[in-house]
Amino acid sequence: MYMIIFDFFCRYAKNLCNETIRQTSRFSRKMQWQKEGKLTIPEFKGFLAVFYNMGLIRKVSFEEYWNKHSPSQSTPWFRCMFSRNRFQNILKFLHLVDTKKLPKRNDPAYKPSQRFKPLLDFVNRKFLRYYNPRRELAVDESLVGTKGKTSMLQYIPSKRSRFGVKFWMLVESVTGYVLQMDVYHGKRFDPTPAGTLQGTNVVINLMKNSHLLGKGFHVFADSFFASLNLANKLLRERTYLTGTMRTNRPMPQMIKNARPQAGNAVYARQRQIMLCRFRDHNRKKPVTLVSTYYNAIDTLNGKPRIIGAYNTFMGGVDLSDQLIGAYNDHRKCSKVWKKIIYHIFHRIMLNAYILYSHNTSLPVMSRLQFNQSVIESLASAHLTHRHGNVNRQARVKKLDGRKERDCVVCSDRKRNIRKRSRTSCVHCTRGLHAACLQRHEC
Numbered sequence: 001m002y003m004i005i006f007d008f009f010c011r012y013a014k015n016l017c018n019e020t021i022r023q024t025s026r027f028s029r030k031m032q033w034q035k036e037g038k039l040t041i042p043e044f045k046g047f048l049a050v051f052y053n054m055g056l057i058r059k060v061s062f063e064e065y066w067n068k069h070s071p072s073q074s075t076p077w078f079r080c081m082f083s084r085n086r087f088q089n090i091l092k093f094l095h096l097v098d099t100k101k102l103p104k105r106n107d108p109a110y111k112p113s114q115r116f117k118p119l120l121d122f123v124n125r126k127f128l129r130y131y132n133p134r135r136e137l138a139v140d141e142s143l144v145g146t147k148g149k150t151s152m153l154q155y156i157p158s159k160r161s162r163f164g165v166k167f168w169m170l171v172e173s174v175t176g177y178v179l180q181m182d183v184y185h186g187k188r189f190d191p192t193p194a195g196t197l198q199g200t201n202v203v204i205n206l207m208k209n210s211h212l213l214g215k216g217f218h219v220f221a222d223s224f225f226a227s228l229n230l231a232n233k234l235l236r237e238r239t240y241l242t243g244t245m246r247t248n249r250p251m252p253q254m255i256k257n258a259r260p261q262a263g264n265a266v267y268a269r270q271r272q273i274m275l276c277r278f279r280d281h282n283r284k285k286p287v288t289l290v291s292t293y294y295n296a297i298d299t300l301n302g303k304p305r306i307i308g309a310y311n312t313f314m315g316g317v318d319l320s321d322q323l324i325g326a327y328n329d330h331r332k333c334s335k336v337w338k339k340i341i342y343h344i345f346h347r348i349m350l351n352a353y354i355l356y357s358h359n360t361s362l363p364v365m366s367r368l369q370f371n372q373s374v375i376e377s378l379a380s381a382h383l384t385h386r387h388g389n390v391n392r393q394a395r396v397k398k399l400d401g402r403k404e405r406d407c408v409v410c411s412d413r414k415r416n417i418r419k420r421s422r423t424s425c426v427h428c429t430r431g432l433h434a435a436c437l438q439r440h441e442c
Helices: 001-017 027-035 043-055 061-064 077-079 084-093 119-129 200-210 228-236 305-313 316-326 336-359 367-395 434-439
Strands: 136-145 151-155 163-172 178-183 218-221 242-247 267-270 271-276 287-290 396-398 423-425
Touching: 001 178, 027 084, 027 271, 027 316, 043 077, 043 084, 043 336, 043 367, 061 084, 119 178, 119 336, 136 200, 136 316, 136 336, 163 200, 178 200, 178 316, 178 336, 200 228, 218 305, 228 242, 228 267, 228 271, 271 305, 287 305, 305 336, 305 423, 316 336
Parallel strands: 136 218, 218 242
Antiparallel strands: 136 163, 151 163, 163 178, 242 287, 267 271, 271 287, 396 423
């Protein structure tokens, strides 16, 4: 995958620089990109290290990570990894596909997810390849918060972000390991087949794409997905279902009209499908559940066994979202597809930690320690390469004639501090006093 991203990245950067060279100032970041050279594999790994570290060390803007004027806010590691302009250029040129070959908006083959779909398909294959899930799986929706302009934008008032791009998620209930994630394009691009509930269609597609049908797995779903129709379809594929049901879904009248007393339950069964209507002591309305796995048995606390199982195994997607939010800087991005790419990178890191914790023979590191070790590993090759170049080339040369430039170290135009130099750095060509050489980082 590194090579795929690397190829399209370099191609897009080269095309953009060539197309806009006449409108570009010689002092702009794009011109620096051409001077510094194209991206390398160690440098892209270094970029990922910086990206993940920004989730651990949060600041209000990218510029603050390269702040050298306030000692209390200084973070030298980021300056050692990249110059600010180089990092922002990598963010700008980050692309996963050849944009010249993408269908236009009015083309019948156009899909709103075409800029990130290759990465999504790739990680879905890898998530399934390296992990054997437990029997209990959870299906639910997840929202990548954004208010950017896209036809995929959804409004879900129950979510923290409310506005964003919706993903259908299939995860392992206990750990939150993501097995399959599929983006919802909206009604226009993802119409539900006639005569089929959208929830039923989503669950069947997630299970088919993950090749988990017919293997005895047990799916937990909420009232948006669960129905008698879905229960029958999954049973034919030797897959179990447990979930809550809406009262407007087809069901026997004895269950729909049942009004159980607080703490009591009403059951109905047809072959392997069981329905339960239960009212808790602290709730006014009863809840309806369907299951093809559990029997009409109450636990020691007087509640049906199906209620305890649903509460235990339904929260896999919420658990995954909660873990993702712990080390995510939630930075705003004007490009919706880039926001989703960043989100997928964080999903990769979380799944990697779950894989590590299940396969190591050593004492398990905390998630923070694991993230830090991954960052160090990604950064090591780039740091070695970059410091070698700096040591060889970071020296000053005299400018032609009587030319002068502001010293990049001791000048600050925002504070009206200008100190002119007749020498410049050989590596980045910016003005630099010989006395400031030790403090300079290209």
